[in-house]
Amino acid sequence: MSNAPKINPDQLWQDLMTMACLGATAQGGCDRLTLTEADSAARNLFRLWCEDAGFTVKVDAMGNMFARREGADPSLPPVLMGSHLDTQSPGGKFDGPLGVLAALEAARAIGRAGIATRRAIEVVNWTNEEGARFAPGLMGSGVFGGALPLETAHAARDRDGNSFGDQLKRIRYLGDEPVGGREIDSYVELHVEQGPELERTGTTIAVVSHSNYLVYITFECLGANGHTQATHFKTQRNALLASAKALVEIERIATELGSRAAVSQLDVWPNNRVNVPHRTTFSVMMVEPARETMLALRERITTALAQIGAESGVTFNIIADATREPVIFPEDMVTLIEDVSKDLGHSVMRLSANTGHDALSMGPVCPTALIFVPSRDGISHSDYEYTSPEHCAAGAEVLMHAVLRRANRT
Amino acid sequence: MSNAPKINPDQLWQDLMTMACLGATAQGGCDRLTLTEADSAARNLFRLWCEDAGFTVKVDAMGNMFARREGADPSLPPVLMGSHLDTQSPGGKFDGPLGVLAALEAARAIGRAGIATRRAIEVVNWTNEEGARFAPGLMGSGVFGGALPLETAHAARDRDGNSFGDQLKRIRYLGDEPVGGREIDSYVELHVEQGPELERTGTTIAVVSHSNYLVYITFECLGANGHTQATHFKTQRNALLASAKALVEIERIATELGSRAAVSQLDVWPNNRVNVPHRTTFSVMMVEPARETMLALRERITTALAQIGAESGVTFNIIADATREPVIFPEDMVTLIEDVSKDLGHSVMRLSANTGHDALSMGPVCPTALIFVPSRDGISHSDYEYTSPEHCAAGAEVLMHAVLRRANRT
Numbered sequence: 001m002s003n004a005p006k007i008n009p010d011q012l013w014q015d016l017m018t019m020a021c022l023g024a025t026a027q028g029g030c031d032r033l034t035l036t037e038a039d040s041a042a043r044n045l046f047r048l049w050c051e052d053a054g055f056t057v058k059v060d061a062m063g064n065m066f067a068r069r070e071g072a073d074p075s076l077p078p079v080l081m082g083s084h085l086d087t088q089s090p091g092g093k094f095d096g097p098l099g100v101l102a103a104l105e106a107a108r109a110i111g112r113a114g115i116a117t118r119r120a121i122e123v124v125n126w127t128n129e130e131g132a133r134f135a136p137g138l139m140g141s142g143v144f145g146g147a148l149p150l151e152t153a154h155a156a157r158d159r160d161g162n163s164f165g166d167q168l169k170r171i172r173y174l175g176d177e178p179v180g181g182r183e184i185d186s187y188v189e190l191h192v193e194q195g196p197e198l199e200r201t202g203t204t205i206a207v208v209s210h211s212n213y214l215v216y217i218t219f220e221c222l223g224a225n226g227h228t229q230a231t232h233f234k235t236q237r238n239a240l241l242a243s244a245k246a247l248v249e250i251e252r253i254a255t256e257l258g259s260r261a262a263v264s265q266l267d268v269w270p271n272n273r274v275n276v277p278h279r280t281t282f283s284v285m286m287v288e289p290a291r292e293t294m295l296a297l298r299e300r301i302t303t304a305l306a307q308i309g310a311e312s313g314v315t316f317n318i319i320a321d322a323t324r325e326p327v328i329f330p331e332d333m334v335t336l337i338e339d340v341s342k343d344l345g346h347s348v349m350r351l352s353a354n355t356g357h358d359a360l361s362m363g364p365v366c367p368t369a370l371i372f373v374p375s376r377d378g379i380s381h382s383d384y385e386y387t388s389p390e391h392c393a394a395g396a397e398v399l400m401h402a403v404l405r406r407a408n409r410t
Numbered sequence: 411m412s413n414a415p416k417i418n419p420d421q422l423w424q425d426l427m428t429m430a431c432l433g434a435t436a437q438g439g440c441d442r443l444t445l446t447e448a449d450s451a452a453r454n455l456f457r458l459w460c461e462d463a464g465f466t467v468k469v470d471a472m473g474n475m476f477a478r479r480e481g482a483d484p485s486l487p488p489v490l491m492g493s494h495l496d497t498q499s500p501g502g503k504f505d506g507p508l509g510v511l512a513a514l515e516a517a518r519a520i521g522r523a524g525i526a527t528r529r530a531i532e533v534v535n536w537t538n539e540e541g542a543r544f545a546p547g548l549m550g551s552g553v554f555g556g557a558l559p560l561e562t563a564h565a566a567r568d569r570d571g572n573s574f575g576d577q578l579k580r581i582r583y584l585g586d587e588p589v590g591g592r593e594i595d596s597y598v599e600l601h602v603e604q605g606p607e608l609e610r611t612g613t614t615i616a617v618v619s620h621s622n623y624l625v626y627i628t629f630e631c632l633g634a635n636g637h638t639q640a641t642h643f644k645t646q647r648n649a650l651l652a653s654a655k656a657l658v659e660i661e662r663i664a665t666e667l668g669s670r671a672a673v674s675q676l677d678v679w680p681n682n683r684v685n686v687p688h689r690t691t692f693s694v695m696m697v698e699p700a701r702e703t704m705l706a707l708r709e710r711i712t713t714a715l716a717q718i719g720a721e722s723g724v725t726f727n728i729i730a731d732a733t734r735e736p737v738i739f740p741e742d743m744v745t746l747i748e749d750v751s752k753d754l755g756h757s758v759m760r761l762s763a764n765t766g767h768d769a770l771s772m773g774p775v776c777p778t779a780l781i782f783v784p785s786r787d788g789i790s791h792s793d794y795e796y797t798s799p800e801h802c803a804a805g806a807e808v809l810m811h812a813v814l815r816r817a818n819r820t
Contacts (some may be wrong), residue, residue: 088680088682088684088685089680089682089685090635090680090685130684131683131684132682132683132684132685135683137684193640194637194640195640195641214639216683224792225500225789225791225792225793225794226789226790226791226792227505227604227765227789227790227791227792228672228674228695228791229624229670229672229695229697229764229765230603230604230605230764230765230788230790230791231605231788231789232670234665235788236672238672238674240657240673240674240675240676241657241658241661241672241673243654244653244654244655244657244658244673245654245658247650247651247654248651248654248655248658251651255644260639260642262638262639262646262648262651262686263650263651263654264638264648264650264681264682264683264684264685264686264687265650265678265681265682265683265687266650266676266678266681267681268675268676270498270499270500271674271675271676271677272498272499272542272674272675273541273542273545273626273674273675273693273695274498274540274541274542274547274674274695274765274791275498275499275500275542275674275791275792276672276674276791277674277675283683285638285639285683285684287639354639354640355637355639355640355684356639378640378641378645379635379636379637379641380636380637380640381635381636381637381638381640381684381685381686382634382635382636382637382685383635384635
């Protein structure tokens with residue numbers, strides 16, 4: 001005997017606000033870097049809530065957590081839904097947690113409605129989506145999806161020299177389960193948009209059709225030490241000044257090509273007032289849909305830096321270079337989200353993804369869908385990230401019904 | 411019965427190389443920040459050498475060390491000579507140590523020659539000239555000269571939060587002597603030029619006639635957090651990008667005015683790849699002889715930054731602002747160095763000082779002279795700092811004879 005399942009918007013909002021207490025910042029955001037005390041507490045609480053709901057929680061060797069609601073036919077591959085509980089430093093209350101807690105509430109709602117799904121449903125919390133403490137991001141889902149070897153992930157180190165593997169053990173989330181290697185029916189993820197399009201167009205739901213090229217290049221600039229005041233700046237081989245020129249030029253080139261490139265990280269050595277800097281490192285992040293433009297952007301930035309280097313007596317070297325290729329989500333999964341949204345009376349649009357998401361790791365594994373709900377002012381990775389209770393609940397509804405259709409299909 | 415005193419060049423060179431072992435860097439320089447283990451070792455060694463030579467070592471409440479060779483009339487104020495044993499990080503073997511160890515060898519040479527000077531001679535090691543760990547620089551001599559209160563100096567903190575006072579106690583160099591407040595006949599300091607003029611003109615000795623305006627302004631740039639990839643860079647309020655524009659503009663303005671301004675330090679928050687930076691701080695160092703040009707430089711930089719701020723949606727605030735006024739050394743002290751140099755057969759020229767020196771702190775206290783010897787390629791605050799044994803010895807000779815004339819004058 002089953003009823004129509006209903007998301008409880010108050011419960012979802014309360015869960016989000018409760019989770020946001022763990023690692024809360026003074027400005028109303030969250031600082032819950034992966035494998036910290038705050039992340040450990042978030043995991044413990046998530047496990048408790050899942051077990052309270054009657055789900056079985058398993059943890060794999062990457063710390064990925066899977067809360068399973070068994071299906072009528074346990075031999076069929078499960079449908080997964082989830083996201084991540086870790087945040088940037090600082091980050092907000094929604095980027096990550098919404099996808100996990102909406103999935104939890106969706107699974108609970110299915111339970112409250114007394115529905116026995118054909119396939120099992122699993123709520124997932126992926127480890128280290130953000131990559132803020134240990135690079136690269138999408139680490140837990142990346143190993144699950146086969147893009148990253150387990151050993152490489154465990155060997156990653158934070159700025160203090162701690163290894164991912166040791167820290168995972170320290171917070172007691174090095175689980176027994178193997179990472180991936182099992183059949184998954186499909187994966188559906190809800191996330192905040194982290195951009196302004198839904199808000200600008202007054203749309204409630206976006207379904208992601210594909211992701212763009214995401215290119216991360218880390219440059220090192222090598223100059224020469226000297227006395228800041230005693231060396232005339234015209235003869236200084238100042239790695240900081242040359243890097244400043246590089247940053248300005250990178251913005252100019254991206255503007256000219258109508259593309260996106262930004263630098264948000266710069267380290268300077270020795271970084272004191274009276275030593276001319278002999279070294280910097282900085283990372284350029286590029287987001288671009290078209291392969292030709294992406295290649296032109298790379299080429300022109302590299303050429304421009306070589307010229308600045310020659311003029312400034314410094315050298316720019318590439319010390320890390322990673323390209324995330326576009327993922328194209330299957331048309332039937334995109335249509336599924338559109339259909340469910342319309343059936344529920346929500347406006348829906350297609351968008352591309354400019355950022356990394358665990359759904360990109362799952363694309364090669366199984367049919368995958370990525371759902372966005374609006375972010376106020378398009379802001380994320382910020383204390384001021386905000387998605388309204390109504391939009392959170394709408395996203396959870398779409399997630400739930402999409403997963404139900406996948407789990408029950410014959 | 412006395413002979414003509416002679417510097418032993420081999421002894422001076424050996425002392426320099428021995429001292430350079432303490433905090434030696436892999437590249438052949440020194441990393442001997444004030445009040446570290448390396449600085450503590452350098453002080454212990456200096457004390458040992460002074461006591462071996464028969465001098466009495468006293469330490470004041472700033473850790474300044476005074477090794478006294480008593481004069482025939484102990485009631486007369488002493489002549490001081492010295493510099494500092496601390497270095498930048500990285501620094502070289504000569505910036506600082508040369509002035510202290512040449513003074514030590516000069517005092518020993520006077521002793522070897524059996525000369526009883528009329529006034530006492532004291533060899534000084536000033537604490538924290540560099541200001542690299544605790545700001546401001548010229549700290550020990552600054553308190554001695556009355557420019558800085560003792561309490562302010564003791565309360566200064568390094569980046570790890572350690573206070574100067576605590577660290578001075580920790581290395582056991584919080585001495586009993588009051589800081590300053592006693593009459594000093596005169597002060598003579600030998601230092602490496604840290605610039606290219608002596609080398610360029612083939613001159614052995616420079617005497618500093620005056621110092622230039624030294625202006626240090628620390629700016630803070632405030633933007634707004636956001637997601638690096640999801641926020642289009644045109645709408646980012648990226649404090650790092652705006653600061654890069656500021657650095658390029660500061661160089662342009664200084665070039666236009668024919669003056670000097672350089673930035674060697676920049677800190678970025680939160681400084682990770684996917685958060686738009688919301689804050690930076692950076693310090694501009696200006697060196698300028700003319701008051702009008704210095705004021706124009708300040709004015710134009712401030713105006714340019716306000717404009718960049720308005721265009722970039724960020725704010726630049728001044729959070730520290732210090733100007734070191736020019737010091738004009740007495741003509742008779744300048745002439746003394748010129749006369750001694752010529753008598754010893756060394757070529758000599760006048761220069762201005764573009765950097766801070768303990769002699770600037772002593773200018774207001776007593777008649778002061780500052781002597782320079784050549785730096786290879788004008789390089790300092792670098793592992794590659796180098797002054798030849800011959801130039802070190804020539805500087806020590808000039809120092810010794812200048813001090814002898816001051817100490818013996820009637």
